[in-house]
Amino acid sequence: MRLLPILSFVFYALNTISAEDLLELSCLTDEQCMQFEGGKCLDSRCICTARGGGSEERVDCQPKDEKRNNIIGGPCPCTLPHAECDVQTQQCFCAVEYLPSDDRRRCLPVKVPLDDSCEMARQCQSMDTFANCQTKRCICQENFVPYEGDCLSLLDLSCSDNTICETVDAAICLPQTAKCACAKDLVANQNRSACIPGVDYAANCTNSAQCQVQLGAGSTCDKDNRCSCSPTHYAKRDETLNSTVCELRVPYGAYCRRTADCLQMSDGEDKVLNSRMECKWGECQCRAEFQVMNNEYCVVKDAATANQLSLFLPILSIWPIYSVI
Template identity: 35%
Template sequence: MLKFNESKFLIAFVFLLVVNLSLAILSEDLMEKSCTNSEQCQYYETEDVNSTCVGGACRCYNNATHSVTTCRPNILRTNNIIGGNCPCNLPHAECKPSDNLCYCEVNYISTKDKRRCVPTKIILGEPCEMDSQCKTYAVFSHCANDTKICTCRENFVQEDRMCLSRTRFTPKCQNDRQCMLSGPNRFCLPGIGECVCMPGFISSNKSKHCLDRRRFNETCLESLQCHIPMGPGGSCENGKCRCKEEYALVTDTMKCELLPQIGQYCTENKHCHLRNLTNDEQLMECDRGECVCRFGAKNESPCDTSIATRVIKSQLCLWFMLAVAILKLKHI
């Protein structure tokens, strides 16, 4: 028979084992703050805490004990990045009082490195950094890799700050009549001496016709018809204009909006939310200027809620083991 002190020691040992296993499960399965490199975790570091990027999330350690600890922002640290603590030293950045963090001003968006705020919309012919800046102004444009200027995509030509579609066979012309002989809804563009489709029409990939724009749920022949009013997220599926799988329809504009992605720039939680879910059902939130999985969901795309359930079940199982051990000790 075990002595009383030995029984107490055994109970304490089992208790500590359960607690440590629970913390291990939490540290492995619950992501705290998303990251791509350890530099992004520096705002959690203090004299007592070190933070590194592990598996796409900031992991914090106590310098003295080397044990995992909760990541807490060092509010005294200032950062020259979007999503860092105020004061904001970047041009076109402002401090949001509700969380004391820096975000881009209205009509500006963060660059991928979070070091600058650039205009959300760039007109054709102006300097740019991202395709999204150009597409916001003209759907058939992009930010050219070589010049970093907003220009029209291949098979499109700029005219009066629009991207007009070159006709499939791009016949040379001197007047509109020559183009109309090839088909309707086209004219001769003097600058290049070629036939192009009229504004609101797109050259077919399957014929020489210029096809009319088609809105959501309207009949279509090709996806480019849907792009004109619905944006690059439009797609012709089974003869109807729909939004692509990773896009959702915005009813007030009737455009296809890209669904929130992990790492996407944001200033509020709603920028990371799916429109068809309630607040309690949302899997992502805005944290320091980017969309991340909410606590209890694995930081991967899409956010996985099964992790939190598995952690809870594992913890319950461990506590059950502790209870059984204690009951057995009482009968020794």
């Protein structure tokens, strides 16, 4: 009988706590606390002043209207730069060509050119597949060099002018490196001795760069020497362009504006790969008939509860021993 209160608590904890019940109070600047009356950013947290009794006490801020109104996905009005109010949902979202930062408190440009400031790799790769965000700047990845705004694949061939490089098809001499490099949309072969074209999904390949020319940064040359998508991406076919790209899989908690943003599509809108999530308060969350597992997957509620409860069974099995000590 002593187990009943414990089991009740376990089920209560599993089914009542959700991300929606938490108010975001973390901050970097005072401007991020403007949604709260008298809010200031102190020790990376929005703090307000409660007047009364002849003293001014510092307390956690409370929202004026609805919870989470100080982040992207919260209710309008929108005070963050590059954010706009969605009239249909009355929520704040980043404007077109912008995406939210990891803390959902800023809207960042989707496309960032080489040598400009960045916070995530996708900003750089939206401009150039072979760029990456390092030390908060967009730079070319290893064995690629910047040239006229593009990242060109470097060959292991020294040069002083184009004469030597012309012996290798579609290669030019780069003065800053004194090395030959492949023209845009071509990459070096495995031993970096020649330039080769990109190939399509499931085609034969010799290195991942060859796949990334056409499929994007989320592709790889697998162990069978064929182009495929990495585990974090899936193959999305565009029949209009008659091409395939490796699209980023939509994870639980991902930023969204519409429920369609939470679905993984393949051959157009008629083929849905994942329909267990919906867009709620700017995040992809599990639909009513599903429950989040390990803060990553949406599974049928009964299965999720059974799996989570199994984690508590070892504790419950020894509870009577400790309860009588």
